[in-house]
Amino acid sequence: MNERVVNTLIAGEAGQGLQTLGGLFARILVRAGYRIVVTQSYMSRIRGGHNTFAVRASAGKIHAPDERVDLLLCLDAPSIAIHREEMREGGVIVADRADAEGAGDGEGLFAVPFDELPGGIVRGTVALGVLCALLGLDRAEAAETVAHAFEKKKGAEVAQANREAFYAGFDRGAARGGGALSLPAAPGGTNRLVMNGNQAIALGAASAGVRFCSFYPMTPATSVPLTLIGMAERAGIVVEQAEDEIAAVNMAIGASFAGATAMTATSGGGFALMQEGVSLAGATETPLVVVVAQRPGPATGLPTRTEQADLDFVLYAGHGEFPRAIWAPGTVEQCFHLARRAVESAERWQGPMFLLTDQFLADSLRAVEPFDIERLPAVRVGADPASVETPYERYRVTGDGVSPRLTPGAGGHIVVADSDEHTADGHLTENLEARVLQHGKRLRKGQGIRAEAAPPELIGDERPELFIVCWGSTRGAAVEAAETISASGTPAAVMHFSQVWPLVAEAFLPALEAAPRAVCVEGNAAGQFAGLVRRETGFAFGERINRYDGLPITPGFILRGLGHGDA
Amino acid sequence: MVTPEDFGSHETAWCPGCGNFQLLEGVKNGLAAAGIAPREVLFVSGIGQAAKAPHYLDVNVFDGLHGRALPAATGAKLADPRLEVIVESGDGCCYGEGGNHFLAAIRRNIGITMIVHDNQIYGLTKGQASPTSAEGLVTKAQPGGVTSERFDPLSIAIAMHANFVARSFSGMPDHLARVVAEAVRHPGFALVDVLQPCVSFNRINTFAWYKKRVYELGGDHDPSDREAAAARAREWGDRIPVGVFFRGDRAPFEQRVPVLRDGPLVGREHDTAALARIMDGFR
Ligand SMILES: Cc1ncc(C[n+]2csc(CCOP(=O)(O)OP(=O)(O)O)c2C)c(N)n1
Ligand code: SF4
Numbered sequence: 092m093n094e095r096v097v098n099t100l101i102a103g104e105a106g107q108g109l110q111t112l113g114g115l116f117a118r119i120l121v122r123a124g125y126r127i128v129v130t131q132s133y134m135s136r137i138r139g140g141h142n143t144f145a146v147r148a149s150a151g152k153i154h155a156p157d158e159r160v161d162l163l164l165c166l167d168a169p170s171i172a173i174h175r176e177e178m179r180e181g182g183v184i185v186a187d188r189a190d191a192e193g194a195g196d197g198e199g200l201f202a203v204p205f206d207e208l209p210g211g212i213v214r215g216t217v218a219l220g221v222l223c224a225l226l227g228l229d230r231a232e233a234a235e236t237v238a239h240a241f242e243k244k245k246g247a248e249v250a251q252a253n254r255e256a257f258y259a260g261f262d263r264g265a266a267r268g269g270g271a272l273s274l275p276a277a278p279g280g281t282n283r284l285v286m287n288g289n290q291a292i293a294l295g296a297a298s299a300g301v302r303f304c305s306f307y308p309m310t311p312a313t314s315v316p317l318t319l320i321g322m323a324e325r326a327g328i329v330v331e332q333a334e335d336e337i338a339a340v341n342m343a344i345g346a347s348f349a350g351a352t353a354m355t356a357t358s359g360g361g362f363a364l365m366q367e368g369v370s371l372a373g374a375t376e377t378p379l380v381v382v383v384a385q386r387p388g389p390a391t392g393l394p395t396r397t398e399q400a401d402l403d404f405v406l407y408a409g410h411g412e413f414p415r416a417i418w419a420p421g422t423v424e425q426c427f428h429l430a431r432r433a434v435e436s437a438e439r440w441q442g443p444m445f446l447l448t449d450q451f452l453a454d455s456l457r458a459v460e461p462f463d464i465e466r467l468p469a470v471r472v473g474a475d476p477a478s479v480e481t482p483y484e485r486y487r488v489t490g491d492g493v494s495p496r497l498t499p500g501a502g503g504h505i506v507v508a509d510s511d512e513h514t515a516d517g518h519l520t521e522n523l524e525a526r527v528l529q530h531g532k533r534l535r536k537g538q539g540i541r542a543e544a545a546p547p548e549l550i551g552d553e554r555p556e557l558f559i560v561c562w563g564s565t566r567g568a569a570v571e572a573a574e575t576i577s578a579s580g581t582p583a584a585v586m587h588f589s590q591v592w593p594l595v596a597e598a599f600l601p602a603l604e605a606a607p608r609a610v611c612v613e614g615n616a617a618g619q620f621a622g623l624v625r626r627e628t629g630f631a632f633g634e635r636i637n638r639y640d641g642l643p644i645t646p647g648f649i650l651r652g653l654g655h656g657d658a
Numbered sequence: 659m660v661t662p663e664d665f666g667s668h669e670t671a672w673c674p675g676c677g678n679f680q681l682l683e684g685v686k687n688g689l690a691a692a693g694i695a696p697r698e699v700l701f702v703s704g705i706g707q708a709a710k711a712p713h714y715l716d717v718n719v720f721d722g723l724h725g726r727a728l729p730a731a732t733g734a735k736l737a738d739p740r741l742e743v744i745v746e747s748g749d750g751c752c753y754g755e756g757g758n759h760f761l762a763a764i765r766r767n768i769g770i771t772m773i774v775h776d777n778q779i780y781g782l783t784k785g786q787a788s789p790t791s792a793e794g795l796v797t798k799a800q801p802g803g804v805t806s807e808r809f810d811p812l813s814i815a816i817a818m819h820a821n822f823v824a825r826s827f828s829g830m831p832d833h834l835a836r837v838v839a840e841a842v843r844h845p846g847f848a849l850v851d852v853l854q855p856c857v858s859f860n861r862i863n864t865f866a867w868y869k870k871r872v873y874e875l876g877g878d879h880d881p882s883d884r885e886a887a888a889a890r891a892r893e894w895g896d897r898i899p900v901g902v903f904f905r906g907d908r909a910p911f912e913q914r915v916p917v918l919r920d921g922p923l924v925g926r927e928h929d930t931a932a933l934a935r936i937m938d939g940f941r
Contacts, residue, residue, distance in 0.1 A: 286940045326929070327926050334758050335758060375722070509719070519710065
């Protein structure tokens with residue numbers, strides 16, 4: 092990459108408004124036409140502790156987080172010591188003068204008397220002004236974004252106070268000058284959205300016609316329902332906080348059965364409680380989308396960190412046999428499109444479908460081109476009542492396994508569904524021939540799901556000597572690592588799976604086998620995806636790079652794992 | 659006019675002499691009396707002998723998981739409030755495995771009628787204690803007798819301000835039909851706990867045992883008086899009252915969900931212009 096990329100880290104305690112500040116900073120950058128990758132790292136507490144909000148920004152395309160920091164904003168004294176080591180040559184640390192005392196007057200330390208500046212009461216906004224000045228952003232434009240955000244939430248007076256505070260900080264920063272930090276102009280692209288993975292999932296699902304979402308709060312999944320709640324009345328969606336995850340999944344199934352396209356979102360522990368419900372959706376052939384936002388386990392694990400260790404869990408979730416598909420978006424755009432895909436697929440194949448994401452992607456704001464949302468259709472719920480044969484049979488045995496689904500009362504038909512094995516009319520049976528017919532019918536849908544499976548995306552050199560194979564949110568880090576390796580003379584490419592089940596060997600095995608070196612990179616210890624590829628195709632990865640310290644995989648982590656030195 | 663015959667007649671998997679048969683008739687009669695046609699009803703049940711009941715009616719059925727009828731029914735009701743949603747299941751299913759959902763349904767006051775076959779035993783799994791089993795009841799799983807106190811669904815429901823709380827007895831089919839008709843017509847969450855002898859596994863709470871004790875709440879009971887209802891609900895022993903204990907006037911949950919004021923979720927127009935405006939909010 093030739094364009095300058097600046098990584099800004101905002102660090103402080105929980106309760107200091109880090110997220111608001113970071114979010115606003117991200118919005119200013121996107122408004123100015125930059126691309127961003129946000130990485131949020133927070134502790135499982137409401138006040139105190141140590142949290143960070145990193146915003147990597149560039150005029151050109153960027154894909155991944157960076158471990159090194161160019162611009163550090165410290166909202167408390169400990170942050171200076173904690174992050175000093177991460178600073179890149181020529182980087183600048185911005186801190187309050189009081190906090191900076193005793194931190195050693197390094198060249199790169201810019202101590203600002205936040206509280207003494209006009210508008211110091213909103214010191215976060217003052218600090219934001221300093222950052223924007225150091226990056227060489229447009230003063231008035233950035234102030235406008237700040238004022239606009241406050242005006243929406245808190246009214247004109249607060250907006251004006253923040254505008255002034257922003258100017259005070261900006262002028263202070265401008266007086267010092269950002270030097271090497273200032274970003275080149277980023278023409279165009281100012282129309283982009285600022286959105287994280289979970290918001291994109293919510294919007295994608297809504298655009299596919301989701302009308303009902305039930306959930307029980309669990310980080311890092313909660314922002315999916317919260318986003319839906321934010322749009323509920325305008326979009327015509329009911330979102331209900333259930334009494335537990337068991338209720339959440341059963342509610343969604345009940346709503347879907349009755350004709351409202353439904354989803355639920357949770358993380359590992361909550362998903363563990365949903366198992367029987369997943370199986371119920373399989374048995375009753377009820378469309379259901381489940382978002383599983385991964386965090387490190389087992390059990391409660393590291394509640395606010397990231398991991399990719401629930402692949403096997405989701406793959407085998409629920410008892411008994413039934414078909415499913417699992418998507419693992421690698422970008423915020425994919426979150427949107429694959430959420431749509433999951434909703435469509437659930438409706439088409441009448442069963443549970445999964446979207447596997449993680450804390451990193453869930454919280455990672457990016458600059459996203461607007462979606463063509465006005466032209467994207469919603470799913471059609473159920474069959475046309477006029478098209479069904481009478482007497483109506485909910486589970487009529489068909490060639491592709493898909494039976495005509497009606498919602499209760501549609502066209503005057505009675506609809507019967509049962510979690511027990513049932514006859515074609517939906518009533519429970521212990522007739523073993525009926526069992527074989529129904530089970531075969533359900534499993535046949537797996538062939539159709541398989542035929543539709545998305546092949547992995549190949550990014551980079553067409554004849555790579557090195558394949559970095561990954562899935563889900565690791566995509567960005569792999570892309571940048573491959574770019575670095577290719578630039579150093581070894582042709583490299585990424586094979587990214589945004590659908591991890593079903594795996595269709597013919598779609599990728601030849602390419603994989605043709606590469607002299609293939610490394611599977613994933614955010615877990617056991618190498619679950621590598622194991623899955625081996626089970627499905629017989630291909631054994633000679634090398635694996637695994638991360639399970641709760642942090643997102645970065646290009647640097649991959650490069651070190653490849654023995655390529657640091658980037 | 660809706661008649662009980664409209665709900666059909668089917669062979670069952672129940673033991674001869676079981677209280678479930680009369681209960682089923684009572685439900686048919688009650689629905690017919692309330693003028694609810696089979697196609698307008700969605701029965702949601704769990705798993706157990708009682709939970710099979712909806713299969714013996716010509717109605718829409720979602721027979722889901724043990725203990726999980728209420729959440730599935732809640733989802734269905736929110737999707738389409740036009741449906742008359744009735745949960746029918748056993749005491750183990752409704753108060754044991756599904757206990758948390760019972761409390762949540764009362765709190766929400768979701769417009770569902772819950773008919774519980776209360777045989778004070780787990781029938782389908784062959785006679786273990788249920789939450790409503792009497793203390794001291796000896797079963798194969800509780801050979802020294804049940805040591806936990808009996809769960810009292812009516813007292814709990816009244817304490818939590820459930821909108822309609824009633825009890826009936828399968829041996830009083832006319833009473834049962836009346837109570838069911840009233841329950842389905844009453845807005846919000848309605849509990850109908852039905853005493854139902856299990857002839858195979860509960861040798862204590864038999865038909866004769868109930869018959870000797872059960873009496874109807876008279877005109878002197880005022881169902882709008884919660885304190886009086888609570889006092890009556892605690893009566894359990896030599897005399898067991900049946901009837902409508904409490905009738906509240908809380909607005910049903912589905913009427914308080916703003917989105918549903920524009921009609922049911924089912925069949926809604928997809929408003930892409932609204933979505934485009936929502937997307938703009940991310941700028
Ligand atoms: C999750 C789960 N646990 C246990 C069971 C086994 N099971 C089926 S019915 C039942 C209890 C039945 O008792 P009740 O609900 O009172 O209904 P009854 O059969 O007495 O009518 C149990 C424990 C099950 N089906 N699912
Ligand atoms: S086991 Fe008991 S409750 Fe179940 S059908 Fe037989 S008698 Fe009735």
